[in-house]
Amino acid sequence: MKVxxxxxxxxxxxxxxPLSVALRDAGIAEVVVHTGQHWDPELSAVFFDDLGLHEPDVELDLRTADVDALTPAVTELVRSTQPDxxxxxxxxxSTLAGARAGAESGTPVVHVEAGxxxxxxxxxxxRNRIEVDRIATLLLCPDERSAETLATEGVPGRAVVVGDVMADAVRLFAPLARERVQPPLPPGSYVVATLHREANVHGPRLARIVSGLNRLEEPVVFPAHPRTRATLxxxxxxxxxxxxxxxxxxxLVFASTASQARxxxxxxxxxxxxxxxYGVPCVTARPSTEWTDTVATGANVLVDDDPDALVAAVAAARFPADAPALYGDGHAAERIAEAVRTL
Structure with a gap:
């Protein structure tokens, strides 16, 4: 079998x-294509160096996030490689382009993080999630809530709850990151901030969020996405x-820094x-989240672009002592590989 x-x-x-390893162990051949949606070396190529991963089998190097530009190139690749x-x-x-390419070529689509x-x-x-889930043949859900959402929507594909493969990555890589890299400041003494969503990199919203960061009492480590820096x-x-x-x-630097932030x-x-x-409280600069359970447990607070709410939430942030395990046990990759093998 080939994917x-x-x-x-x-x-x-x-x-x-982690999924590449699990697919290999299950005897499934994998062809990895990097669309080039992110082409900044600190957001792509260096990642492979960090984790010692082999380079993608195909690099389209398209340097665009335009679905209409991505889809034809991925479709041609699907037709030439003829995966299962x-x-x-x-x-x-890139997710949507891959799903459309599969649909256009009559190839089953597997969606990791469905629902x-x-x-x-x-x-x-x-909008991408909804369209991809309607296309997918096999929908791999991080939790029961996601599977219930798909059932309510009546999507035609088969949904399987497998847990979240990101939990596998954290289990494998976070200890390695903390072992190899010291954080820039004493653990627990600083805030980490990241902003990259399309809505937040427009001037007025970004200015309001940054004004909140500017009012925090603790040091803030703010790695800036290229388009965020351009707007600033x-x-x-x-x-x-x-x-x-x-x-x-x-x-690895970011994982060490983020996992030891306050x-x-x-x-x-x-x-x-x-x-x-990581067990680090989160303040989310969005009006909504797909990860609603993190909010329900009190580990995550939504503040949208309100600087006053951001300052108050950071000051009050504490990770709940009784926080339950969420989104699997860190072994989703093996379940995904088995589901794919029996597709």
Whole structure:
């Protein structure tokens, strides 16, 4: 059996790492294609160096997030490699392009992280999730809630609850990161901030969120996504001296830094989960989240772009002592490989 795995950004590389091992162990051949949706070396190539992963089998190097530009190239690759399935991760435009390519070529689509919903259709990611789930033949869900969502929506594919493969990556790589890399400040003495969502990199929203970061009492480590930095510079949004603006960090450096922060402020879906698994409280600069259980437990607080709410939430942030295990046991990859093998 052979699968074509489509990846396009760093969170998908994280998810792909443990799953590639599990697919190999299950006797499934994998062709990994990197669309080039993220092409900044600190967001892509260096990642493979960090984790010692083999390079993708195919690099399309498209350097775009435009679904209409991504889809034809992936479709041609599906037709030329003739896989038994196209495997896609999460909710990016590369995910949607891979799913459309599978559908156009008549190849079954496997969606890792299926069934998630934030309820916010203004987010491109939410629209991508819905369309990919309607296309997918096999829908691999991180939890029962996601499977119930798919059943309610009446999607035609088969849903299987496997847990979250990101938990596998955290289990494998977080200890390695802390062993290899010292954080920039004493553990528990600083805040980590990341902002990259399309809605948040426009001037007014970004300015409001940054004004909240500027008012925090603790040092803030702020690795800036390239488009976030571009907006900061274009809109002349100033950061306070205690907000340390850096280039994007390599995966192990970032994992060590984030896992030893006192609080994480983010708009990233993946980092909300990682914060939970790290045991670090999270403040999310979005009006909604697909990871609603992290909010229900009190480990994550939604503040949208309200600077006052952000400051108050960071000051009050504590990780709940009785937080339950969420999104699997760190062995989703083996379950995914078995589900794919019996497709």
């Amino acid at each position: 074509l795995a489509v990846v396009g950004n760093r969170p998908q590389f994280v998810k792909a790492a 399935a196209v495997l896609v991760y999460g909710d990016t435009n 998630l919903r934030s309820g916010d259709l203004s987010m491109p990611e939410e 510079e274009r809109e002349h949004i100033e950061v306070a001296p205690h907000v340390v603006l850096t280039e994007p960090l390599g995966y 609080v994480i402020v983010t708009d990233s879906g993946g980092l909300q989960k990682e914060a939970y698994w």
